[in-house]
Amino acid sequence: MLDNLTQRMARVVKTLRGEARLTEANMQDMLREVRLALLEADVALPVVRDFIAKIRDKALGEEVVGSLTPGQALVAVVQRELTALMGGDYDGQAAPLNLSVSPPAIILMAGLQGAGKTTTVGKLARLLRETQKKKVLTVSCDVYRPAAIAQLKTVTEQVGAEFFPSTPDQTPLDIARGAVDWAKRHFHDVLIVDTAGRLGIDEAMMQEITALNQALRPAETLFVVDAMLGQDAINTAKAFNEALPLTGVVLTKLDGDSRGGAALSVRHVTGKPIKFVGVGEKLDGLEVFHPDRMASRILGMGDILALVEDAQRGVDMKAAQKLADKVKKGGDFDLNDFGAQLGQMKKMGGLSTLLDKLPAQFQQAAGNADMSGAEKQLRRMEGIIQSMTPTERAKPDLIKASRKRRIAAGAGVQVQDVNRMLAQFEQMRGMMKKLKGGNLGKMMRGMRGMMPGMR
Template sequence: MLDSLSQRLSKIVKTMRGQARLTESNTKDMLREVRLALLEADVALPVVREVLARIKEKAMGVEVVGSLNPGQALVGVVQEELTAIIGGDLSPEERSLNLRVQPPAVILLAGLQGAGKTTTAGKLAKHIVETMKKKVLTVSCDVYRPAAIEQLRTVTEQAGATWFPSTTGEKPIDIAAAAVAEARRRFYDVLIVDTAGRLAIDEAMMNEVAELNSYLKPAETLFVIDAMLGQDAVNTARAFNEKLPLTGIILTKADGDSRGGAALSVRHVTGKPIKFMGTAEKLTGFEPFDPEAMASRILGMGDIVGLVKDVTKSIDIEQAQKLAEKIKSGNRFDLSDFRAQLAQMNGMGDFSSILDKLPAQFQQAASKVSDDDVKKNLRRTLGIIDSMTPLERRKPELIKASRKKRIAAGAGVPVQEVNRLLKQFEQMQDMMKMMKKGGLSRMMRMFGGLTGGGFPGLGGGFPGFPGMKR
């Protein structure tokens, strides 16, 4: 698991303080740690060898600049080489979809059963509809699993695209021909074709996908692979690459324990760019692949840019500005403001995919937070606040014993939960006061760096989740 790489590199940084440069002797031990971490992450051996060779070539003789020590210098080299190997040497255009063809641009998805092709078809449709503003049609050529056809219909509707019906009694080529004709007749910009998979590579499946590819001549032939596949990713990727003219890769389930291993291996074996990365089951768990961000996550540095994007997509900027002005003008942060913040958090989607982008030192505290528990506790907390009167929200100091009992009864929770909520609210009020006074360092100490005390509320975790245990 690539989490161990960040731990091993942290150890390297600590043990090499005071040395002026990277040398043959001190690099040897560091490379051994990197090698072990990559192998533990199920990165294919040929890929490990190339990574180490490139790191060694770059690292030898690197001068230590400023306050950096050799260990930190090596971490920089490792990040640079990991980024290059998983696609950092490609331009953004090479990593993006190529739809510059006469419509409909056909996108063919290929991969093993269980890799997440059908869910990915819905995610990709949503991405194209929302970010590229194109009209999308989807079709399933998986005539072996009726559930796959129905699943594609469901995710397509959720994505805001159009589904083309097919049945198990038809031939895949006939389905594809009918879908292309419909896409042309209805002036669709993009046609996404979901294909059948198997639990393992077999000749019949590969021939069927190759035949579809030859007939459709797609603008993009994307190989969909499970990031948890580990060593098997190499053989699977090689087989599909030899049979199909792949144009790119979509990495699914990238929020699992083995994130990164398959990314390194598949990119190396196929030579094709990883274009997208899928996380979680929901259609929102999908984003263009960023090699630099992935390398940072592999090294335990987190994907802060991706985290900010996730959060800002769900935040009402105008509402946030109004709250900032209110606090700045000296008005008190009240329970209505607190509720508004929690409501926005409730709309942020899968918390696991957001927490996955945190740096490694934060993830230990957050690792046991489940989406279901977070959502459940958010609903309970919002229910408590909704059981209060407008006056009580403006003046929480009025909420004494009798009012607490009434609020608890209205929300269907014990009085203790009302007490916990009020305590969390007081902590949030204190934080808002510190922000107004510019006391950022004091506020960070209050947060406890997340690893120790964390955000108030979540059993020492995030605000607004009473009783949540880490």
């Protein structure tokens, strides 16, 4: 996510922190590097100019010039301005959804075809159900795209929300009014309305969605935009903002955008906060957007808070405590435990997601590890463990040559893959023994070889 921008900005930050004093020369060099990093990231030129001007004004002020560590003070200025650029209305925190209305709170989703609106509706329904315990109803007003209604029905069922049926021979207004009536009569807290998109902005689409907005008077009108569009995302956001009373933006496919221009520009251009970002194709891949955390990630400082939140959501605390008690009491770490740890890692988003939220120095320590290959190896290891008998998982020392051949055949892998997995298991078991003895230092040194692809 935003790899190119993060790498450039992290280098600037590292150079700045090493400066004992700020001069006109190194100040200009720093601003030039920041400007180039932003332009290469496809950030809109007016946004770059405004951003650089604000940093220059603050940098020449007393808070930096009078500081004992001017380099670090200047980094703090860059971080604050980056946070303000992406959404400083809430002190760098996430902009909340306005759901404090007479139910149902209606959320209208707008955007171009292919931006990921329908999937985002499912992701948002899941997020509201799990984090706010809302009773959510979804409805599709897209009567043009083949299978659009069926797609929303499928994703809605997958996330456990309720779906209001519609047919292509109905008008979008009739569908929406029917859904509102149903939501009121069945006491739904939230109604999410999926609208039709087009391959480009056209008058008919804008008139239709404007009529829907006026009829429904939604609590939230969210513009869904593909972050990978770059400059086109900014132009599209501007057009929708002029046609609709937008309340926020959802950036999709942010994990596939190595540049980051849309994330930095869209709020500046529309004046509306980015409320959510979509990462990955899975229905749990929607994150609340925190401008301060994103600024830290762009500057190579990581997002440890998001990592902790992922852990809280993904880790089974009872299972973790049970394993800790087992190891503490001298119990042997077996393949059932190892398989459970691999499963927990997958719930947290996998290796690449975890690495993306760590500070730059940790990412650099991982070297040029093939993260996609590591993810595949992780899944392969799970398959190998599942091909074992319960006795083999509980007593790994029983697994000799003949058993390895049978396990390999059952998992569809080579015997070498089974040997590799067992070797990594032995490393983990050795670390657990060190943990039992309280020797945390030795355990940390052993972690480098624990994860696939992270040597």
